[in-house]
Amino acid sequence: xxxxxxxxxxxxxxxxxxxxxxxxxxxxxxxxxxxxxxxxxxxxxxxxxxxxxxxxxxxxxxxxxxxxxxxxxxxxxxxxxxxxxxxxxxxxxxxxxxxxxxxxxxxxxxxxxxxxxxxxxxxxxxxxxxxxxxxx
Amino acid sequence: xxxxxxxxxxxxxxxxxxxxxxxxxxxxxxxxxxxxxxxxxxxxxxxxxxxxxxxxxxxxxxxxxxxxxxxxxxxxxxxxxxxxxxxxxxxxxxxxxxxxxxxxxxxxxxxxxxxxxxxxxxxxxxxxxxxxxxxxxxxxxxxxxxxxxxxxxxxxxxxxxxxxxxxxxxxxxxxxxxxxxxxxxxxxxxxxxxxxxxxxxxxxxxxxxxxxxxxxxxxxxxxxxxxxxxxxxxxxxxxxxxxxxxxxxxxxxxxxxxxxxxxxxxxxxxxxxxxxxxxxxxxxxxxxxxxxxxxxxxxxxxxxxxxxxxxxxxxxxxxxxxxxxxxxxxxxxxxxxxxxxxxxxxxxxxxxxxxxxxxxxxxxxxxxxxxxxxxxxxxxxxxxxxxxxxxxxxxxxxxxxxxxxxxxxxxxxxxxxxxxxxxxxxxxxxxxxxxxxxxxxxxxxxxxxxxxxxxxxxxxxxxxxxxxxxxxxxxxxxxxxxxxxxxxxxxxxxxxxxxxxxxxxxxxxxxxxxxxxxxxxxxxxxxxxxxxxxxxxxxxxxxxxxxxxxxxxxxxxxxxxxxxxxxxxxxxxxxxxxxxxxxxxxxxxxxxxxxxxxxxxxxxxxxxxxxxxxxxxxxxxxxxxxxxxxxxxxxxxxxxxxxxxxxxxxxxxxxxxxxxxxxxxxxxxxxxxxxxxx
Numbered sequence: 001x002x003x004x005x006x007x008x009x010x011x012x013x014x015x016x017x018x019x020x021x022x023x024x025x026x027x028x029x030x031x032x033x034x035x036x037x038x039x040x041x042x043x044x045x046x047x048x049x050x051x052x053x054x055x056x057x058x059x060x061x062x063x064x065x066x067x068x069x070x071x072x073x074x075x076x077x078x079x080x081x082x083x084x085x086x087x088x089x090x091x092x093x094x095x096x097x098x099x100x101x102x103x104x105x106x107x108x109x110x111x112x113x114x115x116x117x118x119x120x121x122x123x124x125x126x127x128x129x130x131x132x133x134x135x136x
Numbered sequence: 137x138x139x140x141x142x143x144x145x146x147x148x149x150x151x152x153x154x155x156x157x158x159x160x161x162x163x164x165x166x167x168x169x170x171x172x173x174x175x176x177x178x179x180x181x182x183x184x185x186x187x188x189x190x191x192x193x194x195x196x197x198x199x200x201x202x203x204x205x206x207x208x209x210x211x212x213x214x215x216x217x218x219x220x221x222x223x224x225x226x227x228x229x230x231x232x233x234x235x236x237x238x239x240x241x242x243x244x245x246x247x248x249x250x251x252x253x254x255x256x257x258x259x260x261x262x263x264x265x266x267x268x269x270x271x272x273x274x275x276x277x278x279x280x281x282x283x284x285x286x287x288x289x290x291x292x293x294x295x296x297x298x299x300x301x302x303x304x305x306x307x308x309x310x311x312x313x314x315x316x317x318x319x320x321x322x323x324x325x326x327x328x329x330x331x332x333x334x335x336x337x338x339x340x341x342x343x344x345x346x347x348x349x350x351x352x353x354x355x356x357x358x359x360x361x362x363x364x365x366x367x368x369x370x371x372x373x374x375x376x377x378x379x380x381x382x383x384x385x386x387x388x389x390x391x392x393x394x395x396x397x398x399x400x401x402x403x404x405x406x407x408x409x410x411x412x413x414x415x416x417x418x419x420x421x422x423x424x425x426x427x428x429x430x431x432x433x434x435x436x437x438x439x440x441x442x443x444x445x446x447x448x449x450x451x452x453x454x455x456x457x458x459x460x461x462x463x464x465x466x467x468x469x470x471x472x473x474x475x476x477x478x479x480x481x482x483x484x485x486x487x488x489x490x491x492x493x494x495x496x497x498x499x500x501x502x503x504x505x506x507x508x509x510x511x512x513x514x515x516x517x518x519x520x521x522x523x524x525x526x527x528x529x530x531x532x533x534x535x536x537x538x539x540x541x542x543x544x545x546x547x548x549x550x551x552x553x554x555x556x557x558x559x560x561x562x563x564x565x566x567x568x569x570x571x572x573x574x575x576x577x578x579x580x581x582x583x584x585x586x587x588x589x590x591x592x593x594x595x596x597x598x599x600x601x602x603x604x605x606x607x608x609x610x611x612x613x614x615x616x617x618x619x620x621x622x623x624x625x626x627x628x629x630x631x632x633x634x635x636x637x638x639x640x641x642x643x644x645x646x647x648x649x650x651x652x653x654x655x656x657x658x659x660x661x662x663x664x665x666x667x668x669x670x671x672x673x674x675x676x677x678x679x680x681x682x683x684x685x686x687x688x689x690x691x692x693x694x695x696x697x698x699x700x701x702x703x704x705x706x707x708x709x710x711x712x713x714x715x716x717x718x719x720x721x722x723x724x725x726x727x728x729x730x731x732x733x734x735x736x737x738x739x740x741x742x743x744x745x746x747x748x749x750x751x752x753x754x755x756x757x758x759x760x761x762x763x764x765x766x767x768x769x770x771x772x773x774x775x776x777x778x779x780x781x782x783x784x785x786x787x788x789x790x791x792x793x794x795x796x797x798x799x800x801x802x803x804x805x806x807x808x809x810x811x812x813x814x
Contacts, residue, residue, distance in 0.1 A: 007160060008179055011319050018153055018323045019330060022146070026504040033501065 009061040013054060013069070020050035028105065035097040044105030048112050055116065081106055139498045140288055142506035150510050154308045157319045161312025168549040171313035172242050172529045173424040178318050180430030186318040186522070187421055187430070188438050189325030191221050191412050193519025194276045197328055197512055198283075200447060201335075202486040204455025205463060206363065208374030209739040210397035212452050216710050216743065218444030219750035220406040222435035223703075224413035224590070226754060226763045229422050229431050231597035234685055235678060236423035237771050243526075244416035244589070245534040251596050251678055252604040253671070255538075260611055261589070262534045265416035266560075268586045269523040271579035274564040276520040277302050278572070279487070283512055286491040287498070287505070295569045305517050306561045309525050310554050314424050317521045324514035324521075329446055331511025335493050336450025339457040342477050342496070349453065350736050352460040352474050354729040357737065361466055364395040374456070375725035375737045377402070380713045386639020388623075399713045401644040406711045408648030411586030414593055417526035431764040440754045444747045452740065458489055524560050531556025577624050580640075580647075584618035587648035591655045600679040603671060606663030614655025621647035685767040692761055699761050706753045710746035718742025 002010070024046035031040020058064055065073070084102045087094050117126040165171040178186070203211045232247070241247040244265070249258035281298030308316045343349040357375050360366045364373030378394030387396050412418065425431075459467050462476035477496045481489055490512060498505035532553035537544050544552070567575045591610055595602035619625040622640055629636050641647060688696065708714040722738035723731040734741040758764035 004164070004177060007164070008182070011157070011182070011322065014153065014156075015323045015326065019326045022149075022327075022507045022510070023330065023334075026501070026507045029503045030501045 005061065009057065009063065012057045012061075016050060016053050016057065020046055020053070024050065028101075031101050032094075032098050035095060037097060037101055040098075040101035041104060044101075044108050047105070048108050051109070051112050051116075077106075077109065139502040139505060140291065142502045143284075143287065143509060146503075146506040146510050147513075150513070151304045153323065154304055154320050155311075158308025158311035158316045161308075161316035161319055164315060165313055165550070166546075168532075168546040168553075169242065170315070171550045171553060172533070173420065174313070174315035174318060176237070176424055177426045178315070178421075178424045179426055180433070182318050182322055183421070183425045183430035184434040184438055185325040186321035186518070187225075187418070187434050188443065189321050189328055189515070189518035190417065190421060190522040191439070192218075192328070192443060194279055194512075194516035195519075196443075196447065196451070197332060197515035198279055198487060198490050201451045201454035201458070202489040204452060205458045205481070205489050206486050207395055207397055208362065208364075208372075208456065209452075209737060209743070210373070210377045210395055210402075212448070212455070212740065213377065213397070213402050213711065213715060213743055214405060214409075215444065215447035215451060216747060216750060217406060217409045218447055219440050219706075219747070219754060220711060221409055221413055222439040222754055223757075224410040225431065225435050225439075226757045228414065228593050228597050229435075230428055230764055231682055231686065232419055232422050232593070233425060233428060233431075234682060234767070234771060235596070236419075237773060238681055239678075241423060242420070243530055243533050244419035245530060247419070247596060248592055248607075251675060252592075252607055253674065254604050254608060256608055257592070257604070257611075258534055258538065260608065260615075261416060261592075262530050264585050264589060264611075264615070265530050266527060267578070268415050268582045269417065269527045270560060270564050270567070271575055272582045273520045273523050273527075273560065274568040274575045275579045276516045277305075277564060278568045278575070280513055280516045281568075282487065283491045283494075283509065286488050287495055287509060298568060299565060301513065301517075302520075302561060302565060305521055305524065306557065309521050309528070310557050313550075313553065314420065314522075314525050314529070317525045318421070318424065321518045321521065324518035327511040328515040328518065329442065331508055331515065332446050332450050332454075334508060334511070335490060336446075336453045338493055338497060339450075339453040339461070342461055342475050343453070343457050344474060347735075348474055349457060349460070350729055350732070352472060353456065353737055354732065355472050356459070356467065357725040358728060359470070359472075361464075361470060361472070367394040369720075369724075371719065371725045374459075375739055376719040377716050377739065380716055382644045384642065384644060385637065386621075386642045387644065389639035392644055396641075396644055398644045399711075399715050401641070401646060402715065403707070403712045404641075404646035404649030407590075407652055408583040408587050408646050410590060411583055411588070411648060414589040415586040416530065416589070417523050420526045420529060421522060428764065428766045432758045435758050435764055436751065436755045440751045444751065448740075448743055448747055454490065454493060458493075463489065463492070524557055524564075527560040528553040528555075528557035531559070577622075577627065580622050581618060581624055584622065584646070584648040584651050585615060588614040588618065588651050588655055590652060591659050595659075596678065597682070600672065600675045601663060601667070602659060603663045603666045603668065605666040606659040606661075609662050610655040610657075610659030613658045614651040617654040618647045618651035621645075621650045685769055685771060686762070688762065695760060699757060702753050702756065706746070706750055710750060715742070715746075718746075 024043045027039050027043030027046060029043075030036055031038075031043055054065075054069075084106070088099050088102070114126075117129065121129055161174075164175075167175070169175055200215070235241060235247060239247075239250060241250065243261075245258035245261040248261050249255060277298050278294075280301050281294035281296075284292050284297040284301070285294040308320060312319070340346060340349065343352065353375075356362075357372050359372060362372055362374045364378070366372055367376055367378055369376075373394045376394065377397060377399055378392060379398050381398050381400040382392040384390040384392055392398065458464070458478055458481070460472065460474045462468055462473055462478040463481045464473075465480040465482075467473055468476065468480070478489075478492045481492065494505050494508045494512070497508075532544075532549045532555075535556075536552040537549055541548065567578075588611055591614065592602075592607045595607050619628070620636065621638070621642060626636060626639060642650075709717070718739050718741075719725070720738050722733045722736075722741040725737055725739070729735065732738065732741075
C-alpha cells in the first residue's frame with residue numbers, strides 16, 4: 001500500500017497538472033482556434049512550466065518520475081503530436097500560423113526533455129541511457 | 137451547443153479528480169480520527185491551500201465582484217478581508233492547534249466543553265456550527281446551479297444541476313472525510329485564485345487596458361450616475377465611502393445616503409468575515425494540520441498577499457469594469473460604456489455577473505469558458521465541502537458519540553459522521569430547492585453566528601478569567617442580538633405581533649458586530665460576578681500549557697506595544713473610520729484623470745496602499761511576534777484513552793425516546809419555517 005508520503009507527492013502532481021493542464025490546453029486551443037501566436041505560445045510555455053514544477057516536486061519528495069508518469073507523458077506527447085500533424089496535413093483551414101505555434105510548442109517540450117536528461121544524467125550519461133535501452 | 141459538450145467534458149474530468157481523491161482518502165481512513173481529522177497529518181502545503189479556499193470560497197469568486205459592480209469602490213474596501221480574515225487566524229490558530237494536539241480535541245465543541253466543563257457550551261457550538269453550515273452550504277450549492285443554468289441558457293435546470301453537482305461533493309466527502317476535503321481543496325483553491333485572475337484579465341482586455349479603464353471611470357466620476365447618486369461633496373457614490381456611520385433605523389427602513397458601505401459598516405462586516413475563521417469548520421481543519429509550518433505562509437503570503445492582491449486588482453476590474461462593458465444599462469445609455477460584451481444586469485441579477493463574463497467568451501473559446509466554469513464550481517464547492525464534513529463530524533462526535541453512545545467504536549462513529557453528512561446535504565438541498573427565501577434569511581445569520589465564537593475563542597486562547605457562565609450567557613445573548621438585527625428576527629417578532637423599532641443592520645452596523653458587542657459586554661459582566669477559584673484553577677491548566685509553549689521572547693515583549701499600535705492603526709485607517717480619508721486623498725473622484733495623482737480613483741489607490749501595509753502588519757504579527765510560528769519546545773501529544781472527557785449524564789436508556797423527540801422537533805421546525813417565510 002502506498003505510504004502517506006507517496007500519496008502526498010501524487011496529490012501534488014495531480015494538483016499541478018489539474019491546474020496547469022486545464023489552462024495550458026485552453027490557451028493552446030485558443031491559439032490554434034484564433035491564429036493567436038501569443039495565446040498558443042503561452043499555452044506551450046505553461047506546459048514547460050508544469051514540467052519544471054513537476055521536477056521541483058520530485059526534488060522536494062526526493063524521488064524521480066514514476067514509470068506511470070513517464071509512460072503517460074510520452075503517450076500524451078505522442079498523441080498530441082500525431083493529432084497536430086494529421087490536422088496540419090489534412091485540414092486546409094489549418095493555417096501556417098497554427099503550424100508555427102505547434103512546431104514552436106512541441107520543439108520547446110523536446111528542448112525541455114533534452115535539457116532535463118542532460119542535467120540529470122550528464123551528457124555522456126544521457127547518451128548511455130539510450131544506448132542501454134537499445135541493448136535491452 | 138459546443139459549449140455544453142465542453143462543459144460536460146471538463147465537468148467529467150473534474151468529477152473524476154474529486155472521486156479519485158475521495159476513494160484514496162477513504163482507503164486511508166481506517167480509524168475515526170483518520171476520517172474526522174485526516175489523522176492530524178495534513179501537510180503544511182495542503183493546509184495552506186485548503187484553509188485559504190475554505191475561508192474565502194465562492195462568495196469571493198462570485199459575490200465580491202457582483203457587489204462591487206452594484207456599489208462601487210466603497211465595497212471594494214472589503215477586499216481587505218484578505219487581511220482581516222487571517223488576522224483571526226493569527227490570533228487563534230496556533231493556540232487552538234496546540235490545545236487540540238495536547239488534549240486530543242476533534243471538534244470545537246469538545247474544546248469548549250472540556251475548557252468550560254459544560255455540555256451546554258458543546259450544544260451551543262454544535263447549533264452554531266449547523267446554523268452556519270446548512271444555509272451556507274445551501275447558498276453555495278445554489279450558486280453552482282445558477283451558473284450552469286445561466287451558462288446553458290436554461291437548457292439545464294438550476295435545481296437539477298445543483299442536485300447532480302452536489303451528489304459528487306457528497307460522495308467524495310462521504311468516502312474520505314476531512315482528508316478528501318483537504319486534498320480536493322488544494323486544486324479547488326488554485327482554480328479559485330487563477331479563475332479570478334483569468335476573468336479579471338478578460339475584463340481588462342475587453343476594457344482596453346487599465347488606462348482605458350481609468351479614463352472610463354474618470355468620466356463616470358464626474359457624473360451622478362449610479363444607484364446611490366452623489367454625496368454632499370458632489371462625489372459619485374461609486375467612488376466614495378459614504379461617511380463614518382449613518383444612524384438609520386436599519387438599511388431596509390431608511391436608505392443610507394450615498395450607499396450603505398459606511399466606514400462602520402465595513403468594520404462590522406469585517407468582523408463578520410472574521411467569523412469565517414472562528415467557525416467550527418475552521419477549527420476542525422486546524423486540528424487536522426500535521427504541524428504549524430503552514431500557518432504563517434497561509435496567513436501572510438497566500439491570504440494577505442496573494443488573495444488581497446488578486447481581489448484588489450482583478451475582482452475590482454470585474455466589478456467596476458462590468459459597468460463599462462454593457463452591464464449597466466444606465467451607463468451604456470449615457471454613452472459611457474467602452475464596449476457591449478455583457479448583457480444588461482439588473483439589481484437582482486448581479487450574482488450572474490461572473491457567469492456573464494464567462495459566457496462572453498463562450499462563442500470564441502468554449503473550452504476556456506468551460507474551464508472557467510470549473511473554477512467557479514471549485515470555488516463554490518471548496519467552502520461547501522469543509523462545512524459539510526465538519527457538520528458530519530459534529531453530528532458523530534458532539535451528538536451521537538457524546539449524548540447517545542460514548543462507547544461508540546470507530547466504525548460506528550464513521551457511520552454516524554456519514555449519516556450527518558448526508559443529512560446536512562439533503563437539508564441544504566431541500567431548503568435551497570423549495571424554500572429559497574428561507575435560505576436567504578437564514579443564510580444572513582450564518583456570518584453573524586460564526587462571529588459570536590470570537591468571544592469564547594478569546595476566552596480559551598487568551599483570557600482565563602472569563603467564566604463558564606459568562607461565556608455561555610454571552611454567547612446566547614450574542615446569538616439573540618444577531619437574530620434581532622437581521623430579517624429573521626424581524627420576521628419572527630412580527631409573527632408574534634411585535635414590531636421592532638429597528639430593522640436590519642441598524643446604524644449601518646452589521647448584525648455580527650451588534651452580536652459581538654453584546655456578547656462581550658454580557659460575558660465580561662457575568663464573568664466578573666461569577667469568579668470561582670476551583671473553576672479558574674481548571675482553566676489555568678490550559679493556559680499554563682499555552683504559556684509554556686507560546687511565551688514571548690524578551691525581544692517580542694519589547695515589540696508588543698508596537699504590535700498593538702500598528703494593528704490598531706491599520707484597522708482604523710484600512711477598514712475603520714479613517715478609511716474615509718481615502719475618498720479624495722489622491723485626488724477628488726470628480727476631478728477627472730488629470731487630478732488623480734496615481735492615475736486611478738483615490739479610494740482604489742488608498743485600498744492598494746493599505747493592502748500592502750496590511751501584509752506587513754500580518755507578517756509582523758505572524759513571524760516577528762511569533763503568533764504563527766512553531767513553538768521552540770516539543771508539544772506533548774495527546775495519548776488516546778488518557779482524556780476521554782466526562783461521561784454524559786443523559787446517555788443510555790432514554791436514547792430512542794430522544795431520537796423520537798428530536799425528529800418531532802425537527803419536523804415542527806421545518807413546518808414553522810415554511811409557514812413563517814412562505
